[in-house]
Amino acid sequence: MKRVTLFVNGTSVYGKVAAVHGSLDDLLSVASSKLGIRASSVYNGNGGLIDDVTLIRDDDVLYISEEESCDDLQDDLRDPEKAQTHTDWLTLNVDWLTLNVGGRCFTTTRSTLVSKEPESMLAHMFREKDVWGNKRDPQGAYLIDRSPDYFEPILNYLRHGQLIINEGINPLGVLEEARFFGIEQLAEQLETLVKSSQPPDDHSPLTRKEFVRFLLATTTKSELRCQGLNFTGADLSRLDLRYINFKMANLRGANLTHANLSGANLERADLSMASLDGANLQGVKMLCTNAEGASLRSCNFEDPAGVKANLEGEEEEANHTHPSLTPDSPLT
Incomplete structure (x- = not known):
C-alpha cells in the first residue's frame, strides 16, 4: 500500500492523505470524495500528468484537477491571463x-x-x-x-x-x-x-548527614575532592577527614572539634569562627587559610614522622585568639 498527499489543483493547503489502492480511477474516486471535487486528472509536483497508477510512489504529493475538457484547457492556455495562472501553479509545485x-x-x-x-x-x-x-x-x-x-x-x-x-x-x-x-x-x-x-543553583551549605553519605560512598583509596564547597556551620566533629581536599572551601563557623584532619588540604579555605579544638592537624596544609576568630585549642600538630603542618600566610587573628599556639610548636 502506498500513501500519498492530495491537494486540489492550484492550491497547497487543506491537503488530504489517502491510500492508493487498485487503479488510477480508484484513486480519482477517493480524491473526489476527500477533496469534494469531480476529480479528473492527477499531476505530480513538476506538473507532469500521471496516467498510470504504477508511477505513483509512497509519500508522493499529488495535485488533483477537476473535470475539464482538453479543449477548455487549450483555450485557457491561449488566454495570456489564464496561461500565467497555469505557469504560476507549475512553479509553485516545483517548490515542493x-x-x-x-x-x-x-x-x-x-x-x-x-x-x-x-x-x-x-x-x-x-x-x-x-x-x-x-x-x-x-x-x-x-x-x-x-x-x-x-x-x-x-x-x-x-x-x-x-x-x-x-x-x-x-x-x-x-x-x-x-x-x-x-x-x-x-x-x-x-x-x-x-x-x-533548569533548577536554580543550590548554594546551601552541606549538612553532616549529606557529607557522611559522601564519605561512605568513597573508597579509602580515592581522593575526596571538596574544594570550593560550602560547609558553613556544618557539624563535622569527630569525623575522619584525613587527606580530604578542602582547598578554597567555606568552613566558616563549622564544628571540627576532635576531627582527624591529618594531611588534609585547607589552602585558602575559610575557617573563620570555626572550632577545631582537639583536632588532629598533623601534616595539614593551611597556606593562606583564613582562620580569623577560629578556635584551635589543644590541636595536635606533632607528627612522629616529622611531617610539619604548613600554616604560612594564615590570618594573624588566629594566633592572637589561641595562646596554645606557642613559638615552640612545630609549624612552618
Missing part, C-alpha cells in the same frame, strides 16, 4: 520537496527552508536545486542524517515562526539541532528556554 530525516519523511517547500533564515545551513542546502546529486533515498527524498524528533520543531518554526515543542521532547536536543543547522534566532529562544527549565 520531501526530506528523509533519520528515516522519517517530512514534506515541505523550498521557500520554507530558505526564506525564514536565509543564512542558515538549511537555506544554503536547498537554495540551489542541484547541489544534492545522488544523496536521495529510492523515493527521491533528500537524505539528512539527523534526529527527526528534534528536527520537527525546527521545521515548524520555519513554517510559522513559532517555537512549539511537544511533550517528551528535550529542548536541549532541539537546541543542538538549531545550532547544527545555523538557525540563530531559534537557537537564542531555545537557550533561554533551556536555561529557564
Whole structure:
C-alpha cells in the first residue's frame, strides 16, 4: 500500500492523505470524495500528468484537477491571463520537496527552508536545486542524517515562526539541532528556554548527614575532592577527614572539634569562627587559610614522622585568639 498527499489543483493547503489502492480511477474516486471535487486528472509536483497508477510512489504529493475538457484547457492556455495562472501553479509545485530525516519523511517547500533564515545551513542546502546529486533515498527524498524528533520543531518554526515543542521532547536536543543547522534566532529562544527549565543553583551549605553519605560512598583509596564547597556551620566533629581536599572551601563557623584532619588540604579555605579544638592537624596544609576568630585549642600538630603542618600566610587573628599556639610548636 502506498500513501500519498492530495491537494486540489492550484492550491497547497487543506491537503488530504489517502491510500492508493487498485487503479488510477480508484484513486480519482477517493480524491473526489476527500477533496469534494469531480476529480479528473492527477499531476505530480513538476506538473507532469500521471496516467498510470504504477508511477505513483509512497509519500508522493499529488495535485488533483477537476473535470475539464482538453479543449477548455487549450483555450485557457491561449488566454495570456489564464496561461500565467497555469505557469504560476507549475512553479509553485516545483517548490515542493520531501526530506528523509533519520528515516522519517517530512514534506515541505523550498521557500520554507530558505526564506525564514536565509543564512542558515538549511537555506544554503536547498537554495540551489542541484547541489544534492545522488544523496536521495529510492523515493527521491533528500537524505539528512539527523534526529527527526528534534528536527520537527525546527521545521515548524520555519513554517510559522513559532517555537512549539511537544511533550517528551528535550529542548536541549532541539537546541543542538538549531545550532547544527545555523538557525540563530531559534537557537537564542531555545537557550533561554533551556536555561529557564533548569533548577536554580543550590548554594546551601552541606549538612553532616549529606557529607557522611559522601564519605561512605568513597573508597579509602580515592581522593575526596571538596574544594570550593560550602560547609558553613556544618557539624563535622569527630569525623575522619584525613587527606580530604578542602582547598578554597567555606568552613566558616563549622564544628571540627576532635576531627582527624591529618594531611588534609585547607589552602585558602575559610575557617573563620570555626572550632577545631582537639583536632588532629598533623601534616595539614593551611597556606593562606583564613582562620580569623577560629578556635584551635589543644590541636595536635606533632607528627612522629616529622611531617610539619604548613600554616604560612594564615590570618594573624588566629594566633592572637589561641595562646596554645606557642613559638615552640612545630609549624612552618
